[in-house]
Amino acid sequence: MDLEVYDNTEQAPAEWLDLIKQVLNFAGDYIDLPQNTEMSVTLMDNEEIHQINKEYRGVDKPTDVISFAIEEEDPTEVPIILPDDEEFEIPKNIGDIMVSIDKVKEQAEYLGHSKERELGFLVVHGFLHLNGYDHMRAEDEQEMFGLQREILEAYGLKR
16 A cells, blocks of 8 residues: 655654554555555644644544545546556545544543554544445444454554
């Protein structure tokens, strides 16, 4: 997977950046994503994620994770036309995840587990949203949270 990780806070430990890459590549393999899948993760503070949450979701408070899935087909977009004799595979960009490192720390302390476990939980949660999983209905929640738990435990990030 082509994964870009940005630290807008410039305070996240290097181990966290590595963990994000490793756990998301593991999750991508776990759900059989194509290798040419692209996405990004941006770490930010509560103030920055609060502004994004307010602007895009209409919620006037900071949150822990926000996922922005990229729409597959846009009828107004001009298609890319490639020559028939060329072999070229266009990467699939699934979107962007934003995570508050302030919330990672707060929630890890509140829940009594490591910050790394909380960070892994949040990025996998956002990742699953980018891949079409949701938890609006009870049966969807059971499926998504079950898969999330499987991925985290298989990776080794247990509560």
